[in-house]
Each structure stands twice: as C-alpha cells, then as structure tokens.
Amino acid sequence: MRAIDLHMHTRVSDGTDRPEEIIGKVREAGIGVFSVTDHDSIDCSSIIPGLLKKGDPVFISGVEFSCKDEEGKCHMLGYGYDPESESIRHIVEMGHNFRMDTARRRVLFLKETFGFVFPEEEEKKFFALDNPGKPHLANLMVKLGMAVNKKQAIEDYINKMPNRDNYVRPKEAIEGILGAGGIPVLAHPFFGSGNSHFSVSDLRRKVERLMGFGLQGIEGFYSGFDDDLIREALKMAEELGLYVTAGSDYHGRNKTVALGDTGLPRWSGKESSARPNDGPDDSPDDSPDGGSDGCGAGFESGIPALERFLSDVRRFEVQ
Secondary structure (H helix, E strand, O other): EEEEEEEEEOOOOOOOOOOOHHHHHHOOOOOEEEEEOOOOOOOHHHHHHHHHOOOOOOEEEEEEEEEEEEEEEEEHHHHHHOOHHHHHHHHHHHHHHEEEEEEEHHHHHHHHHHHOOHHHHHHHHHHHHOOOOHHHHHHHHHHHOOOOOHHHHHHHHHOOOOOOOOOEEEHHHHHHHOOOOOOOOOOOOOOOOOEEEEOOOOOHHHHHHOOOOOEEEEEEEEOOHHHHHHHHHHHHHHHHEEEEEEEEOOHHHHOOOOOOOOHHHHHHOEEEEEEEOOOOOHHHHHHOOOOOOHHHHHHHOOOOOHHHHHHHHOEEEEO
C-alpha cells in the first residue's frame, strides 16, 4: 500500500515549504494520495494541480479552519471542494480576516506589554505574508533577539495575549465546505485547545453535535495518536457511520513531524475488531467527477471507512 497523507501545510499558511517543494517531498516520501490543508487558505487547491505531472500522486483539495463556538475550539478540515465556489471562498475570507486582525493585535500587545518594537521593514514583511500566525511571529522574535527560541516566544510572550472570540464557527465551516461540494472532517479529534485531550465520551458528544451541522468524517489516523486513540477513533467512526482520514500535520521546519507520519502504516494489517466496516453511502451513481474512478480500491488499507472516503471524494490526477 502506498502512503496516504491528507494533512500538511505550506508557507501559504504556517508551514515552511513552497507548494512546488512540498510536491517534491511528497514524491520522495512515496505518498500516493495527498492533500494540502493550509489554514484559512485554498490557494494550493488551484496551484498544486498545475504543478503535477503524469505519474504523480493523486491530489485532493484541502483546507483547515480554526473554529470556535459556545462549546469550545476545534479544527475543521475540508476535502474535495470546488475552489471556485463562493460557498467556501466566503468562509476562507472570513477566517483570513480574523487571522489578520489577531496578527495585528499580537504585534500591538507585544509592544505595549513587553516593550518589543519590531523594525518597520520587518513588520511590513510579516503582515505581507498570506496568513501570518504564531510561528511566523515567533521566528521573527528569535531573529531579532526578543526570545531565545520559538517555544519561549510563543509560551512566554505571544500566548499571554487575552483571547478574543474572532473565529469561524464550526457550523459555518461545515456548511461552507458542503456548499462547495466538499467533505467536512474533524481534525485531530481527541485534541482540544492547547494540551487538553477529550475523553471518548466527551468527544462522542462533540462529534454527534457537529454531525447535526453536517460533519461527515473524523481524522482517525494522526501523527499525535497512539494505537489506543486510533482504535477508539475507528470504533467511533464505525458506530456513527463516518468517514476516516489520515494526516500527519506536517509543517516543514516549524514542527518535528515527518510527511506520511499518520500512524496508518503501522496500523494497516493489524487484527482489530474495532475496524469500521461502514460509512456514508457510497453508491457508484453518486461518485464525484474530477479524477479517476476507483481511487480507494487502489489504496487498500484494511480500513473500509478510509477507502470509502478515497473513493467518494473529488480528486485530481494527471492521466
């Protein structure tokens, strides 16, 4: 089975690789199906197809929205959407505007609270980024000698800024993805805000609530999950009839996570009664356009809910 990685970031958001660089690394890693899920950006969904060649991995359009409502924070992945759809473009614009507002408030907070003044030229470069976030600001602080390392910059300074509820709501993200013909998937579902973890029962309540908005899948394989969490995620997906996806959350040099590190390779072939055998309806008559038929059948993983996702999602492949 060729590797699958449906969760990675480029420098368009908070990764360090350019789109063309990440394609080369995907090839080198032997990944057969991939998706770029930049935060609050769908740029790569239009860029990547034009860079692929015959024989390259199958590409699935992706995005990741940072969400929050009365029940707390979550990250929502969207796959296989039409990047020209106004439905998803509206949510991207909303998320981007919130992100830019937060970036401006962070710079002001660091100045007023700690006396950190960024040179005008460096500040211009920071705000000229597509989606300036914590890693970009932290790296700049280290460069200017305001912090010893990125960890200190984030934990001792940036994270001290009081939160403001400028987030896309989960319902808005899910509806925007669905409206563009995509599949909404809850990212790293056991992980909450910061270092907090959801219990199985709390996560189930959260997932069932999100299903009421149209959630269709969960990221059952993730670089931060051990086998117990994977087993619980697969069991939950089976019981609720959800798709399963696999992602590393690769960020290049901004995280110590390798492409393809999803937990799926070590899991495939294991005997487990918790493996799902059902998922959303996969009638052949409803197969989406945009790629070769039978993608899921070419990537046997022993995880039917994952194979079903790969078969149903809209994808791009150079013939």
